Amino acid sequence: MADEPKKPERENQSVLDDIGALAKGLKTTLGEYFSPQVTTEYPEEKSPRSERYRGRHYLRRYDNGLERCIGCELCAAACPVGCILVIAAENSDENRVSPGERYAKTYEINMLRCIFCGYCEEACPVQAIVLGPEYELSDTSREKFIYTKEKLLEPLPPDVQARLDSRPHPDPLPPAGEGKT
């Protein structure tokens, strides 16, 4: 039996030891009472997100204001739940939106469908789409969860922007405003 080896130890123990154990327990909890709390008071203070946290999406621009997205739809193809809709259109000299041949005329993400896997970010050849740190995405109607291009093009939080700018890999396309490739 598993109990048997324990018995001699138990016999040596007196009532005083038991009371001492109880007192030790009380001392521990009292010590915890006066130790600093570990709670994060959530709505007021937020725990830091990791650099690789996958929150809501952003579409990025080049420094000169042109959109990065070239409307290739690789993100939509990579998306396992099919929540990305891209409709591309041709760039022209009068209406130049992105440096490439085409740009995304429509770019919509259904945030209710999105599983925040980040495959779109991995698939993008020009690093146009990134997942930011925001995770408080609640809203009042289903329609509001379809993020349109205007909403996705909102500027990134400055710290995330700085981090992306300092990435070691250079952008595959030059941010030149005029160059056709």
Added chain:
Amino acid sequence: MSDLYKDPIGHWVVVVLAMAVVLFVLLTATAYTVWFERVALGHIQRRPGPNRVGPWGLMQLAADGIKLAFKESFVPAKTDRVIYVIAPTIAVAAAFLAWAVIPIGLWYNVQYWIADVNVGVLLIFAVSSLNVYAIVLGGYASNNKYSLLGGLRSAAQLISYEMAMGLSLVPTFMIVGSLRLRDIVDYTVHWGPYTGPIPLILLTPIGFLIYMIAAVAETNRTPFDLPEAEQELIGGFLTEYSGLKFVMYYLAEYVNVITASALATLLFFGGWYLWVVPPVLAFFLKVVFFVFVYIWLRGTFPRLRYDMLMRLGWKVLLPLAIVNVIVTGVIIVLVQG
């Protein structure tokens, strides 16, 4: 104020006023005891506890109360309806009745009481034993196995610990020579140059220890909360209760905690006497301290197994209490010659 008690009309005015005040103060105190417990348990677990509703979460109980009051008054099928409804009211009535005989020193030489019964402590014991009816009947009437088990456990537990609790106080009565709570608080000693009230814990420390343990068991609090035992019995006798009926049980539990704390204060810690502190404040501080001890115990110890509970009650506390009575008796005889 003591003169008012002698005047027949003034007496009734004071008593009715006192009853209203006690009811109000107790209900408020209960609410804040619950708040205090939740905050203190939080601190023990290194979290803040309720701190959202009002400053420091002080309005939390108002929010909880409103929520519970507006819940549907639900009675499960095949219950014994009459008993099911009456049981919680017994708990509340018993809990509040005890306060009829608890005196409080309001200011120096100004004391208040509702009923100055010469067997006050006995009355409190009698009334607090009524609590077992509330729990047993509630458990029986709920038509639920868990409730019934909880009720049965409670009956066995309360009977076991009632004995030890009663005996733990006998030395106090032997020393003071009265069961009137006012006399016990005012018990005066002449020790050398000192003459005045004395905390009786100096004379009966063992009695105090037994009282504290038994009182925790009497109020069904952790580590003796077997009638409730969330993990094994869902909620014990409380399982089928919700809304205002649940509130009544809950209220009764916390009033009992305050009563047990107040009794510990009155019987062992000199009631409202505390050096230069004003009497009401002194009484309040002592009660708060004992309420904290209750919460502290709850935050520290796990629940006893049922056989351990019985063993502690019958084989440890009861013999210890009897020995305590005998030893105290012998010492009293020796001292008084």
